[in-house]
Amino acid sequence: MSWLVEHRWPRWAGVVLMLLLILCVVGGFLAAAIPPLITQRQQLIDNAPTYLQHAQAHNSFIGRLNNRFHFIDKLRAAVAAPPSVSVDGILVAGKAVFSALTDTLIVLVLTAYLLADMPRIRTLAYRMVPHTRRPRVILIGDEILAKVGVYVLGNLIISVIAGGLTFAWLMAFSVPYALLLSLMVALFDLIPVAGSTIAGVIVAAVTLTVSVPLCVDTIAYFIIYRLLEDYYLIPRIIGRAVKVPALLTIVAVLVGGALLGVIGALVAIPVAAAVLLIIREILIPRLDEA
Template sequence: MLAAEMSSEAQPLGTRGPRFNRRSPFYIGLTAAAGVAVTYGAVQVLTALSSILVLVGVAFFLALGLEPAASWFVKHRLPRWAATALVFLIVLALMGAFVAAAIPPLVQQAGDLVNQAPHYIQQVQDHSSAIGRLNDRFHLQQRITDTVNGSSGSVVNEVVSAGTALFGAVADSLIVIVLTVYFLADMPRIRTSLYRLIPHTRRPRAILIGDEVFAKVGAYVLGNVLISVIAGAATFVWLEVFDVPYPLLLGIFVALLDLVPVVGSTIAGIAVAAVALTVSLPICIATIAFFVVFRLLEDYLLVPRIIGRAVNVPPLITVVAVLLGGALLGIVGALVAIPIAAAIQLLTQEVLYPRLDEV
């Protein structure tokens, strides 16, 4: 009866009631509960998709690193698809040449390592050698034996796990390569779509800042790869001159670890020094000194000249960013931490500080 009285010809469904009082405890509680539910759902979705999102992020990161090369070809009147194809052909050609040149020596050096294993075991048992004295002090042989005996019952499981991990790594690499191709081919459209999310009145400045962020990331990727190649080549020459075994294998190892900022080159230097100890203690000390000097040259000469102008991040922020990135996403987080920190620093200087100065 009451519903029929509220209906009229002008408003057959009745008049709207009064709005909710936004200051009422019920409205505040309902809004807070909805916010908590949405946040919880978003966290669950991001957690479930974290592995895929990491692959997407790595692919986009690599595409930004290749973007300067593709843009250069586009400026020289190549279509975007042709520039993308040419960039990837160059990358694949370089990788193929590297593999063709590196695989035979790597196989030979790996075989030499297996053949020399009894000699190294004899050195460990020789109490007059440097390795033997380290073994006597830290009981390295006993610890290795205990570890092997403790895991002997799960050898099959370890082999299966290693095979599964290898298959997963290959699949992830293929996914990253395919996504990188698509990102690089559609980079202008992606940037335009991102800029259209900004209000029209603020879009010109957002485009300038966004282009600068993309340029910083691209410069960092290319510069970091170049510095890592220099580190690997310098290590190879040093080890070759002083007849340290497995110079090519260790040079590639140093180049890969040097991609990780701050801690990568340090870990690589410790590993190479341990191998140099098998030659003699003076060679080991000289190798440590070499890595210390090269690290200083890298920090104060190579990095400032190659990527320092584009990615000007203070050392303290660099260390903190790498630690946080590594804690959140492992090696991938450590790799992308510095360009992300540079982007945040640029946004802070160009957007946040001016607004705070106006208050």
């Protein structure tokens, strides 16, 4: 929005463009996801007898696991059990769907209002500060907002890198639905700490349909990438952009995730950057004068 306004776009046009971009990304993901899911469902139904035969073969890896844990017997028992559909279950499912749709709509509306009214909101917030201290607060506040924006941009860049590398890996081994899985990895990677791990588990499960060695190699790939992202990409791209030391970047993400879960991990680095800025601009000068 700042870039568009600087290039003489009307603010309302920038808001519309941002919302259209968000809708295009979500719609593109659904367009890439729904047809393969429908196709995969039909293929699973058609190939179920073959899968069942391979799972019962005693000389295969999956067959040996079945002999030990009795997966097939448990699956047959679950399928044979009569479905229990209750009014309470329907109400709970409907409530979950309605809640998800409502939350999505609220996020879009709040995004639109914040994009449109951010200058007025910022001005009102600064007017709550005494006049003598207002210039210093405006300087620090604007720099904090700039660091938050840079952090979001850096996080998007890292997610694009994660999706691109995953797409190259899956295409190299002819894994089905490489584009869909890569988009999923990019979206999940926006969540620090846990996002890439969850995506890696899902991708590894899909590669298991190709071969067991490929599944093991994929797990190793995601472990190596996770270390590369945590200890190289995040400190280099995000930590350098928001001017937070690499060690503090990692510690902030770990502490934020431990305290507040996903939300804490998401806001950990901007909060650390804001705290460092306040310490550097306010606390350290006062200590030097003391």
